[in-house]
Amino acid sequence: MKKNQFKDQIAQYIDYKQNNIFLYWKGRVALYAILKAMGIKPNDEIILPAYTCVVVPNAIIYLGANPVYVDICESTYNMDITKVEAAITDKTKVIICQNTYGLSSDLGALINIAKRYNLHTIEDCTHGFGGFYRGKPNGQFCDAAFFSTQWNKPFSTGIGGFAITKSAKIVANLAQLEPKKYLPSLKDGLSLKALYFVKRYIINDFSYWTLVKLYRLLSKYNLVIGSSSGGEISSTKMPNNFFKDFSSAQAKEGLRNLKNLTKLMQVRKQNAKIYSNLLQKLGKIYVNQNLFDNHGFLKYPILVKDRDSFLKLAEKNRIELGDWFISPLHPVIGDLTAWQFDKKSFPVATFIAQHIVNLPTTPTNINKVITFIETNINHIL
Template sequence: MNDRIETYKVKIANYLNADPGNIFLHWKGRVSLYSILKSMNVGKGDEVILPGYTCVVVPNAIMYLGAKPVYVDIEKGSFNMDYNQIEGKITKKTKVIICQNTYGLSTDVEKIVKLAKKYKLYTIEDCTHGFGGSYNGKPNGSYCDAAFYSTQWNKPFSTGIGGFALITNPVLLDGMYEIKKQLIVPSFMDQLVLKVLLFTKRYILSDLLYWPMIYTYRWLSKKNLILGSSSGGEISGNLMPYDYLKGISMTQVNEGLSTLARFDELQDLRKKNSDKYTLLLKENKKIYVHEIWNKNHSFLKYTILVKNRENFIKLAEKNRISLGDWFTSPLHPARESDLVIWNYKMKNFPVAVEVAKCAVNLPTDTKYIDKTLDFVRNNLDEIY
């Protein structure tokens, strides 16, 4: 059994040019983030800088430790933190800067790490969208003191739910081992439910059923009736769920080994499809992923900005296009009216708020790219 865990770590580490001993596996990516923050001794009174356009579980992990999330607005082109606004957010209480590879687009990580070193701060790269991409020739996640990755449903490779941490700064290793000892072992039931969901995704989910199944899954997980990406409590409040700190299960390890084996092929498809979207959008003078952002990203999704998102999603549903709707709010998927819970004041992050109103994600891993390109071509008037 442990052999498979070790093999999984080795396979992941090969992609990251890392030592398998520096990989820590968890039930979800957010548990990796929480563990990293704890190993950095983040606690009451500390501040953590992060993008003002992220998943709500990121500020949750910070707040579970008693620290304060301090957001930075994003740039429209990369959907990542605007580098020029970071330094102004640093105070005597700042301990960590978290940067992110939103939708698989790399961030200004070298500059961010340099800035953090100047102020003696730790850095974490949120690579939940960015596994498989690189920045200046080094894999995403290798520049910061630590990085975390997600293997949830729609992530670069999937184990249903899942995640892992990569530790680059050896000072953090003892803390990570300490937390590892406290991890809850996933139950038989946890694994059974996950297996059923994995089976459903593999054999039942199709373009035809994509939308009804997405809506049903989200509704059930919000009501805590099914093993969801986030429980209802995580997206409507910031109290730590009792079973949050969970380790990885063998179901996830086995699934990860099998999906990683097909990763290169998938990644190749994502890049080729993204090039086609870029060409079409550029030719038609629409906003596209500009070449400066277009080197070695992982292109998990190809995000475009549309004039009326609700309408565009309806059109996609009608045409059976597997469109994504991340992020539906600047702290996805929490409701905008609830964002004060996470210390988020919408008026301070105009770009993030605007993007969250009009972003939709074109699929990059589709085998039916011509159908999706036709859909985009036929609806160019709807796109910025």
């Protein structure tokens, strides 16, 4: 069975037991399952960073619970530890600690707060597979963690995700939910295979820009499987068949991509070090590698004065920059009240979302990116 083989491989990678891993159609479904398994009920409160993907508060709201955001810290792109306690009330049940861009949260401190208030912790490792926190693979410290294997994540199954936990109670509850998962449809299977085909054989340096634009447009109208359907970014209503299973086709793709991961992680870390050294030398904001030990560096965040003009310059020079989290609830631009989010209350996240650009960490040769940064250094904060 491909799914068991897949579980076995990820278990080895993150030093875990196969029976403590549960597979889902997407990472957000894994989060929903964990929250359900933790017994989250209507009106419970869940603390999360004010700089995340909108599908995270969606999973909370689907259960009738309320997201309570905490502003982030400039140096970690994750929750500001000094602001967490003020967000705790007697309805709080969980703190979600994120791994933004593969950079760890200050987990030790967050877990201490959670213990003091008797709260669960969940690590959002959707960007963090393959990275470490204080010498252990990401996902080991909280009560449960979830990962994404969507196509631009640390390793890909096209779309996909999984949950892990060492708690016997949460394992038992997740196991009870297993029969409730919808099976992926024939259309889902065909769309996934088309996605694998395009990624493997059609995307190259020349077609990249046109295809990315086309993919985003088609997924907005649900014409291909995108990371989010139009409905998920325009409302808080749970889509039909949301609680869906992971398929064997995804497992097969994952097994194939996991083989390259160790090498890829080395490249990511090496490139991140080069970026950090360069930015530090040039007196710009950079990620301090020693912050919480051995990050995954899925992307390298920098802040620029005027993002639109910087992205245009990059496109002209054929530099593939990321625009992840250009909104505090990515990718929803504009009014966020449906997600109970008021931008004025989260100035750091709002500022970062306005100025963020992500440098690529996977190319084996980043000379072109380095030259681009040096040439355009006046644009960088």
